[in-house]
Amino acid sequence: MTLRRGTLGGHTYEFTDLAALLAAATPERSGDVLAGVAASSEQERVAAQGVLADLPLATFLDEHVVSYEDDEVTRLIVDSHDADAFAPVSAMTVGEFRDHLLDPLTDTTSLTAGLTPEMVAATSKLMRVQDLVAVARRTPVVTAFRSTVGRPGTLATRLQPNDPTDDPAGVTASIVDGLLLGCGDAVIGINPATDSPSRTTDLLHLVDEVRTRYEIPTQSCVLAHVTTSIEIMERGAPVDLVFQSVAGTEAANDGFGVTLALLREAHEAALALDRGTVGTNCMYFETGQGSALSADAHRGVDQQTLEARAYGVARAFDPLIVNTVVGFIGPEYLYDGKQITRAGLEDHLCGKLLGVPMGVDVCYTNHAEADADDTDTLLTMLGVAGCSFVICVPGGDDVMLHYQSLSFHDALYARQALGLRPAPEFAAWLERMELLADDGRVRELAPDATRALTAGVR
Structure with missing residues (x-):
């Protein structure tokens, strides 16, 4: 010492x-x-x-x-x-x-x-x-799988179609809602209600069918545990991105049930599937300030330093996307809108300086001293800061995880106010579907595209 x-x-x-x-x-x-x-x-x-x-x-x-x-x-x-x-x-x-x-x-x-x-x-x-x-x-980090994420002048989105019971109709309706509003270019990513291999595989097939039917240049992910992903990859499931939550100490990762060796195994398995078209970045990590402390694995280190160490884990596996879930753990870790805003911008910068493709889930729990004004402020500042992507849910209210996040309309606001575009391949698809106007705005009415995308929704 x-x-x-x-x-x-x-x-x-x-x-x-x-x-x-x-x-x-x-x-x-x-x-x-x-x-x-x-x-x-x-x-x-x-x-x-x-x-x-x-x-x-x-x-x-x-x-x-x-x-x-x-x-x-x-x-x-x-x-x-x-x-x-x-x-x-x-x-x-x-x-x-x-x-x-x-x-x-x-x-x-x-x-x-x-x-x-x-x-x-x-x-x-x-x-x-x-x-x-x-x-x-001034620190862009560019990655690619079927779409290219992180180019200057773009803001991508994770379309998060969660459903409390993993109901296929509910998930599909949320996907269509997001696509019609120009979201989903970073990933269509579902938090499953259960971590069963069969349920994970069913959801992957659902998203893959939508993606292939409409030739959407994006990637899918069901956020199951990495061991579940390894198991279903061996069975031939259509896995695009392998997901895992990671933290900044070995003990905290042990609490998540992961080791670096396990992550290497998953990375190698996903690479072997060779499902990307414009790149090979095939991992997706989520982090969050306070995760090590919540697992009693912080080792006397402050939560922001440990969060940066989680990015040290992530960059070892060349991920397509990484995001901090900045207000999800609750006010015990980030008390109010001011602390959430500061933490989100710190995380974004630290990840980028380490070469990590950083996004942010701009969110808060209902018992935090925060509201939609705080998420508007952080979203705007992240857009100015060149954030790779943000997470969006229908109406800004995640009905499965029970927290407040960004809506699809919030992403439209940020793109319009700051002159940002979707990922280039996805923007070209939106134009082909007549969903994107020449000035970059998502069209208010696109009847042919609406009818095409909603034809299979019941």
């Missing part, structure tokens, strides 16, 4: 190790208070940020917030670090690196392999909201 001290207003604060310093420097959030790692006052937070700003960036290569010997996530991060990519910034402090990223002439994308999750988390703690937006906007 290395003791570090910071002085503010005549008072000296001591930070016993790197994890304690990072936690104390983190902007306030309820999860860190719950974990007992947050700064005791704003004065201590400012003192910690001053110490962090002067910390050499290379420190993170020698000191680890979770020990190398005890944690496979730490070993993955350390063993995969690219020293050559890190070399241009290796002599900088965290504060100097922040200033470097804010320079409009800095090529942020060339640094990704040389950065560790702890480096980018530390840097984000020193940033204002506008800094998080400005740097993320």
Whole structure:
């Protein structure tokens, strides 16, 4: 352990190790208070940020917030670090690196392999909201399967047609609703009510039939556990993307029932299916600040740093898409709209700086101090920041998961207000279906397309 001290207003604060310093420097959030790692006052937070700003960036290569010997996530991060990519910034402090990223002439994308999750988390703690937006906007991450996600000037969507009973008619109706409103270019992704292999396979066939019948250039995913995906791939199920929730410590991933070896097995199996047309990125990961703490597996580390470490896991498997479910765990971890907004922008930036194709589920639970004004604000800022995709559900109300998210109409607003387009292959399909006007707007009435897409819905 290395003791570090910071002085503010005549008072000296001591930070016993790197994890304690990072936690104390983190902007306030309820999860860190719950974990007992947050700064005791704003004065201590400012003192910690001053110490962090002067910390050499290379420190993170020698000191680890979770020990190398005890944690496979730490070993993955350390063993995969690219020293050559890190070399241009290796002599900088965290504060100097922040200033470097804010320079409009800095090529942020060339640094990704040389950065560790702890480096980018530390840097984000020193940033204002506008800094998080400005740097993320200049850091595109482009991936592809049947559609290309993440190109500058685009905003893709996950169409989430959840149903409390996995009713085929309900799922299909939600899919049609989303497609008619120009959504679904990142993925048509269903949270199943159960994790049974047979139910997962039935839902995959349902989406695959819709996709193939109308030649939609997108990909499907039923968000079953990775072991279920491996099992049904062996049986010939039409799996496009393999999904898994991941976290920033080995213990938290153990709580999800996954290891890095299991993820490698799933990745190799999905690659072998060779179902992509314009790319081979075939993994989908979800994360969220507070997931390690909720599993009592945070190891004394603040939730935002652990979230960045989850992106270190994700990037090892070349995913098509990754998203933070930013307000889903509840106010115990992100108390209100302000904390949710800050966390969503932090996650988006940190993922992109690590080379991860980041999206955000802009959402909140009904007992949080948040409302639709907060989701409007975060959606708008993410659109400005170049977010790869957002998640949309009918009416903004997920009737299966019981939380508030974005609606299909919210995605239309963001595209129109910010001049953004769907993924290019999907935009071309919308035009062929007469659903997209020349100026990029989704048409209000497209009777032929409506009749075609709803012909099989009962």
